[in-house]
Amino acid sequence: MGHVASPVTMRTLADRLGVSVTTVSNAYSKPDRLSPDLRDQILATAKELGYCGPSAAGRALRSGKTDVCGFLFGGELAEAFADPYTVAFLAGLSETAEKFGASILLLRSPGDGDDAESQLLQRAAIDAIVTCSATSEHPATELLTQRGVRVVGAQRAEVGDWVAVNDVKAGRLIGKHLAKLGHRQIVVVVTGETPDAEAHEITPKELSSVAGRFAAERFQGLAEKLPEATFRIVCGGCKPKQAGRLAAAQALDVQDRPTAIIAMSDALALGVWDAVRERGLTPGRDISITGFDDIQDAAFVGLTTVRQPIADKGRFAGRLAMDPDYPQRQITLPVELVVRSSTGPAPRI
Amino acid sequence: MGHVASPVTMRTLADRLGVSVTTVSNAYSKPDRLSPDLRDQILATAKELGYCGPSAAGRALRSGKTDVCGFLFGGELAEAFADPYTVAFLAGLSETAEKFGASILLLRSPGDGDDAESQLLQRAAIDAIVTCSATSEHPATELLTQRGVRVVGAQRAEVGDWVAVNDVKAGRLIGKHLAKLGHRQIVVVVTGETPDAEAHEITPKELSSVAGRFAAERFQGLAEKLPEATFRIVCGGCKPKQAGRLAAAQALDVQDRPTAIIAMSDALALGVWDAVRERGLTPGRDISITGFDDIQDAAFVGLTTVRQPIADKGRFAGRLAMDPDYPQRQITLPVELVVRSSTGPAPRI
DNA sequence: ACGATACACTTTATCGATAAACAAGGCAAG
DNA sequence: CTTGCCTTGTTTATCGATAAAGTGTATCGT
Incomplete structure (x- = not known):
């Protein structure tokens, strides 16, 4: 026994x-x-x-090799599994990991208290680590690099290894599409920390720090293609679906309703979707909704979005993490506009 | 640098x-x-x-403690992330793990070749391991226990730690429901290894070895409440959605169509659903479909199913894994019939 | 016949940390 | 004033494995 x-x-x-x-x-x-x-x-x-x-322990101690690839998520892990984007990324990552005979260790990125969580991450026995959610990269990352752990990011940067898409371009695709449909009054919905669990409006300058660099880049692309539009940016919290709903509520319950809501992810857009329907509006007719990512449910409900190859991101990230000799260390994957029924001509006001 | x-x-x-x-x-x-x-x-x-x-390595070597909880999946990990059941389980597990300050290491259960994969599992530096998919428990498990790793299973058993539901009862719930609706001609769809990537029929006796013990128990419950029914059991492969479609195809394209198809999981049922719709039939009217689990999409499409608290399973499994002093080592969680639109009276033939 | 290489192993010295046993000072009880 | 326990450390001996350097024998070219 x-x-x-x-x-x-x-x-x-x-x-x-x-x-x-x-x-x-x-x-x-x-x-x-x-x-x-x-x-x-x-x-x-x-x-x-x-x-x-x-034994893994003995080997790890003496040789420094562990055959383990860390996966760093910027929030509670339970949330990671609630987010289809992250799950798809993990599927791709695990595929590559298996090929290399490595396992994946799930880690969460420490909050602000440096203590317990930070140490869990810092002293984890891993050869490399892949970050998925774009937010909160830097704090922990540096120490890891110093320790000799390869770090693979999920955002474009000048240095280091990463797999990402061109977010400016992604923004342009949505911007161009909505411009052609005549939208001029637009609300952008993002995820991020909210002080009072309440949706609040932010400025374009705050975007990068609240929602992450990728959000700022997408916005840049949007604004470029929608020069005549007025934007409001609303942050509804960290949990995508709920955040979308909350933010959309704030955006809709005003005199001058926007003609389009741009969510920074499909998961967020699905929350927006709910809020829209709850108010008796029909997406694509009364108001246009767009997302980013093209997760499975996007096709299901008919959400216009920008597809990015999520699983491939995971696969490539794994490759960079586990193969130090892979020549190309900064990989940009393609994006593609997918038009579905959630967008239509801006209604005349 | x-x-x-x-x-x-x-x-x-x-x-x-x-x-x-x-x-x-x-x-x-x-x-x-x-x-x-x-x-x-x-x-x-x-x-x-x-x-x-x-350092994790030094500590692990000397003290034997790792603060890592293994997660054992019986197939390619990429498949795990494609399966909503598994993802929900992981969400629950990770919640508990975080509470205990532990991380989760994803591992796949070795196939038949004892070699590389088996060793990856055997020598992994973990304190405990949780198995999720019910299939293929025993091969590796014993050695782990011997090594001092706590093993938490996902099936009822006489010995050892586990978290499970009463599958016989779950079967009875579906059986009773369908009996009341007058169904007598039934096809049961299961996942499992298929030799030629083709759906094939199996006997009730083979059920346990092909689809796992839980499937056999559910079938027992079904048969008990449907004494006058004739059953055919079809296995369509390992990947749930595809397997469901394949198996349903075989079940439907015959002279004497069943009036109900019972899938052993919701994921499987969604595959069946597709096959049914492709043939111009309407679930709940022309043919009844049921699942098990009650994953999110089940509510979405209106699938009648038996709900089991998946995330709770993960949470409790984590608790057993990480707290050797938790008194109750064998936990049975409740199941509940959820009737939706995918079931209806058996059509007269 | 000689040194140079290769091969197939062995020795030695850690990797970073913790368990177990031991030591010195302080303080309370008898 | 002594005994004995507690507190606060220190010493010593590993945990299981691998890197680096060393040893002895065969093989080879010249």
């Missing part, structure tokens, strides 16, 4: 066969450094004694 | 302050074994020198 196991180590094998521990080690990690015969013998004995290969 | 880090260890701190390494260690893991003053001093120096707490 609760027996504490026979601690079969390399020593056990070595003694049994009369060879040195190093030789046993080599049998596993450097097969060309011993004769095939001996190697076979060692592996056979291992099987016989129930030895399952070098 | 790529500097290999200043290896700040406990030694560094100890030397700096003129205390022993053990004392530094105690500052972190046994605060009551040194004076508060000294402890504060040590932590302050740690911050100053950029020391982030005991």
Whole structure:
């Protein structure tokens, strides 16, 4: 039952066969450094004694290699699983990880209290780490790099490894589409910290710090293609669906309703969608809604959005994380406008 | 840039302050074994020198504790993320893990080749492991237990820790519901290995080995409440949605169409749903469809199903995994029939 | 016949931390 | 004044494995 196991180590094998521990080690990690015969013998004995290969802890300590890839999420992990974008990213990442014989360790990025969480991240036994949610990259990242952990980001930057899309371009695609449809009065909905669990309006300058750099870039693209439009930017909180609903509520319950709501993610857009329907409005006719990402449900409800290859992002991120020799260290993936029924001509006011 | 880090260890701190390494260690893991003053001093120096707490590798090696909880999935991890059930389970699990200050390591259960994958699992540095998908429990599990890793299962059993639902009862709920509606000709759809990527029929006796024990138990409940019905059981493969579609295709394209299709999961049922609609049939009128789990999309399309508290399963599993002193080691969670529009009276033939 | 290489292992020295046992001073009880 | 326990540390001995350097024998070219 609760027996504490026979601690079969390399020593056990070595003694049994009369060879040195190093030789046993080599049998596993450097097969060309011993004769095939001996190697076979060692592996056979291992099987016989129930030895399952070098212990992760010992190996990690001595060699520094762990065959583990961290996944860093900027919030509670439970939220990560509630977000289709993140889940799709993880699917791609895990695919690559499996190819490299690595496992994935789920970690959350520490809040502001440096303490417990920060340390959990800092001292985690990992070879590399991939960040997914774009927000809150820097705080922890630097120390990790210093420690020798490869860090793969999810945003374009001058230095370091990353996999991302051109967010300015993504913004332009939406902007151009809405411009053509005649929209001039627009509300942009973003996720981010809210002080009082209440939606609040922010300025374009605050965008980067509240919602992340990617949001600011998309907005730049939007504004570029919608020079005559007036924008309001509303932040509804961190949990996408709820945030979308909250923000949309604030945007809609005013005299001068916008003709289009641009959500910074599909998950957010689905929240907006609910708020819109609750008010008896029909998306695409009474008001246009757009998202970003093209998650599965977007096709389901008919949301106009910008598709980005999420799973591929995960796959490439894994590649950069696990293969230090992969030549291209900064990868930009394509985006594509997907027009569905949630957008239509701006209604005359 | 790529500097290999200043290896700040406990030694560094100890030397700096003129205390022993053990004392530094105690500052972190046994605060009551040194004076508060000294402890504060040590932590302050740690911050100053950029020391982030005991390295995971060293600690794991010496003490055996890792603060990592494994998550074992019985297939490619990418599939895990495609399955809403698994994702919901992970959300619950990660919630508990966070509470305990632990991280989650994603692992896949080895196939039949004992080699690489099996070892990845066996030597993983984890304190405990939680299995989610019910299939393929035993092969690896035993060795882990022997190694001192707590194993938390997802199926009822005589021994060991688990969190599960009463699957016989779940089966009865569906059986009773369909019996009342007059269904007598029924196809049961399950996931499992298929030799030729083609749907194939299996017998009730094969159920347990092909689809897992839980499937067999549910079937037992079904049969009990539908004594006059004739059953065919079809397995369509491992990927739920596709499997459902494939299996349903085989079930539908025959002379004598069933009046109800019972899928062993909602994900599977959604595949069945597609196949049904593709043939111009309306679920709930021309043919009844049921699932198990009550994932989000089930409510969306109107699928009759048996709800099980998936996230709670994850939460409790985490609790058992991370708290060896939690008194109740075998937990059964409730199930509940949820009737929606996908079931209706059996059409007269 | 000689040094130079290769090969197939072994020795030695850690990797960073913690468990277990031990030591010195203080303080209370007898 | 002594005994004995508590507090606050220190010493010593590993945890399991790998890097780096060393040893002894065969092989080879010249």
